[in-house]
Amino acid sequence: MNWILGPMLLILLIPIYESFQDEDIWQKMLAFASVSTKTSIMILVISVLRDDWMIGVVGVLVLSVGNASLMLLAQVLKRVNE
Amino acid sequence: MTNVMTDWDLAAITALLPIAAVMTILQKNPYHALVVRGILGAIAALVYALLGAADVALTEALVGTMLAITLYAVAVRSSLVLKLGIIAPVNLPEIELDNGASNGQQDAQQNSNPEDLVHPVSKSLEEIFNLIHSFEDPQELKPLLEDLRVFCDRHSLRLELHPVPDRQALDHAMETKEVHGVALVNGDSSAHPYSVTVRVERLYELMQTELNPAISTLSTTTIKPPPAEKPLVSDASSR
Structure with missing residues (x-):
């Protein structure tokens, strides 16, 4: 199952590139949401591969916190654009 | 660690961190930089977890990604x-203060219901707020x-x-x-x-x-x- 990390890394590069080349702030936010979710899924996969539940708990927390921070930031940005 | 993943995998994922850092530096708009800082935080949490520092990864996700960028967004918004x-x-609208200054303090003392006192002032504040936004x-x-x-x-x-x-x-x-x-x-x-x-x-x-x-x-x-x-x-x- 170790081969799965390579494709995951390549897929992670797609939103990173998108966030760099697109000037629209909402496109960047979408890329941030994508990266945030993908990295936490990678943390979960690593935790399963290593059978390390401490990393698994961190992966679950990062998965939830990443979306919460996205919501907070989106609210502030929305007020700026009004 | 080596039985789970090769050194090349490890090196490739760790190389994402300086890439994201350079991307953050190259942003001109402060709001764009904040969003890319969020991406940097997410990648940093991944790298820390990968290297076995689960506590550091959790702190990076909670403080570095969530608290820092939210506080900075508020700071940038209020300073720039x-x-x-x-x-x-x-054209300020005529605001009627029922229990206001015209009747003096006696009315205010007689009127024991606190909601009656608060209501007209809060209503007028709301009107002024709407006026400023509709300017x-x-x-x-x-x-x-x-x-x-x-x-x-x-x-x-x-x-x-x-x-x-x-x-x-x-x-x-x-x-x-x-x-x-x-x-x-x-x-x-x-x-x-x-x-x-x-x-x-x-x-x-x-x-x-x-x-x-x-x-x-x-x-x-x-x-x-x-x-x-x-x-x-x-x-x-x-x-």
């Missing part, structure tokens, strides 16, 4: 603003404000208009540093329709090269600091 004082008639650009300042908005967009500033009723109030707002600059409509005899005065040196330097010189004349002024108050402690130490 150009407050411009203009002369414009403000539109005055017609005679339109060309200048369009020019200023282009300038503000370029430097990701927010243009905030402070309408005051007369020239005296405008000068007072400038002296008390309520506004960063004032815009005035010149008379018909002048070659330039508008004149802009700013008290911030850096704004003056930027506007000098970027504002349309055909529309407005630009000048700067320095506000004298208020006279120093007498020290509360007498100079006992000098004796």
Whole structure:
């Protein structure tokens, strides 16, 4: 199952590139949401591969916190654009 | 670790961190930089978890990604603003204060219900708030404000208009540093329709090269600091 990390890394590069080349702030936010979710899924996969539940708990927390921070930031940005 | 993943995998994922850091540095708009900082935080959490530091990864996700960018977004929003004082008639609506100052304190004391006291004031505050938000650009300042908005967009500033009723109030707002600059409509005899005065040196330097010189004349002024108050402690130490 170790081969799965390579494709995951390549897929992670797609939103990173998108966030760099697109000037629209909402496109960047979408890329941030994508990266945030993908990295936490990678943390979960690593935790399963290593059978390390401490990393698994961190992966679950990062998965939830990443979306919460996205919501907070989106609210502030929305007020700026009004 | 080596039985789970090769060193190449490890190196490739760790290489994402400097890439994201360089991307953050290259952003020009502060809001864009904040979003990319979020991406950097997410990748950093991944790398820390990968290297076995679960506690560091959790802290990076909670503090670095969530708290830091939210606080910075609020800070950038409140600091990157150009407050411009203009002369414009403000039509404040007639606000009726039922239990207000006209009836004096006796009514306030007799009226024991606290909600009756609070209600008219909060209602009037709401009306003033709506009024401020519904304030539109005055017609005679339109060309200048369009020019200023282009300038503000370029430097990701927010243009905030402070309408005051007369020239005296405008000068007072400038002296008390309520506004960063004032815009005035010149008379018909002048070659330039508008004149802009700013008290911030850096704004003056930027506007000098970027504002349309055909529309407005630009000048700067320095506000004298208020006279120093007498020290509360007498100079006992000098004796």
